[in-house]
Amino acid sequence: MDSVTQAALGAAIGGAVLGKRLGRKAILIGAVLGTLPDLDVALDYGDAVANVTEHRGFSHSLFVLTGLATLLALLCTRFAPAKDISLPRWWNFFTLILITHPLLDALTTYGTQLLWPLDLSPAAWPIIFIIDPLYTLPLLIAIGVALVSQRVMKACAWGLAITCVYLMMAAGAKLTVEQRLAPALAEQGLEEAPLLIQPTPFNIVLWRATVMGEDRYYESLVSVFDSDRQPRLEPLVSNPELAEYALASQQGQRLTWFTGPFLRYETRLLDGKETLIATDIRLGFPGFHPFSFTLATLESDRWHPLAVSEQVESTRGIQLETLSRLAARATGNTSALCASDFVPPEWRAERIVYRC
Numbered sequence: 001m002d003s004v005t006q007a008a009l010g011a012a013i014g015g016a017v018l019g020k021r022l023g024r025k026a027i028l029i030g031a032v033l034g035t036l037p038d039l040d041v042a043l044d045y046g047d048a049v050a051n052v053t054e055h056r057g058f059s060h061s062l063f064v065l066t067g068l069a070t071l072l073a074l075l076c077t078r079f080a081p082a083k084d085i086s087l088p089r090w091w092n093f094f095t096l097i098l099i100t101h102p103l104l105d106a107l108t109t110y111g112t113q114l115l116w117p118l119d120l121s122p123a124a125w126p127i128i129f130i131i132d133p134l135y136t137l138p139l140l141i142a143i144g145v146a147l148v149s150q151r152v153m154k155a156c157a158w159g160l161a162i163t164c165v166y167l168m169m170a171a172g173a174k175l176t177v178e179q180r181l182a183p184a185l186a187e188q189g190l191e192e193a194p195l196l197i198q199p200t201p202f203n204i205v206l207w208r209a210t211v212m213g214e215d216r217y218y219e220s221l222v223s224v225f226d227s228d229r230q231p232r233l234e235p236l237v238s239n240p241e242l243a244e245y246a247l248a249s250q251q252g253q254r255l256t257w258f259t260g261p262f263l264r265y266e267t268r269l270l271d272g273k274e275t276l277i278a279t280d281i282r283l284g285f286p287g288f289h290p291f292s293f294t295l296a297t298l299e300s301d302r303w304h305p306l307a308v309s310e311q312v313e314s315t316r317g318i319q320l321e322t323l324s325r326l327a328a329r330a331t332g333n334t335s336a337l338c339a340s341d342f343v344p345p346e347w348r349a350e351r352i353v354y355r356c
Helices: 003-022 024-042 048-054 062-079 087-105 133-148 152-187 240-246 250-259 320-330
Strands: 195-199 206-212 216-223 234-237 263-270 273-280 292-299 302-305
Touching (some): 152 195, 152 206, 240 250, 240 263, 250 302
16 A cells, blocks of 8 residues: 555554553554555665565565564563553554554555565455555544544544445455456356456446456456446457566566466567566556566577566556546446557457447
8 A cells, every 4th residue: 555544554553552541652653653664665676576576575574573563562661651551552552553554555456475484475355456545534534633632542443443344345345346247257268267356546446357368368347336237358468478488587487476377478679679578467457557577588589588677667657537437437337448448459359449
């Protein structure tokens, strides 16, 4: 999640746990510690793939953060002026603030290495977009009430309760979308294919489904307000024949570990060389994917892995018109937007324009 949300979550938890004893200080400490795990973005690993895949790594580990919380609790028990606060209460205070950061991150698409240093793929159970004002706003209002009143614990607790209800609503919405999508998957013989369902930007009403077939992948948009009409799966080119050349590099293997099967491959002419590029199609929106990486170059009719990958900057950004069409589609207006409306023509597996 974004830094404002993480700071607000940490502040609300701090106020709910020790607001009665520390007052506004609990909110301030919570806000600072709530953003602490994201300081790893300042680290440069010297490689574009490494910079992306190492984020939400050691600094988001439940093991590391629990250890840090224990250390902080011991220090506060020994040196803090508030001698009447017991070690268990300090431990609860620091632990809840720190570990809720990666747990909330794990509810987004990016993925979080909750059990680092264990060599496990990042955990991702996406039910919320990385920026969602409807999740953040109750926390900010609760913090504001707490700062101007003496009811710090009560205000913060109410803010946290509302956001928990919102997350439960998001999980319910996703379940609804899964049920509506099942007949379309069965019709295409894709019941066992890798499937990713995630919310579109800034809401939990309109959901994007990505399905990886053998020689192509499919995109679909499904709103909780859609009628009973079966969702349409729109086929797009994934170029899986290039995967073996991508996996020949250490960066390609690392990227696959990070994204799972949700990669699209293509070749482009960069700096006068034919270059193999892999795009993480989980993140962003079809036609607006921010994470693409160079993995190999073609020399003498052979692909040669690159020693250092570079991120290929997207030339497109989501415009206001796109967001307005997303909002219209979220209301159940199926003609407002198709999942593939903004993809380049060469991405289409079929030379047709869908009318959804």
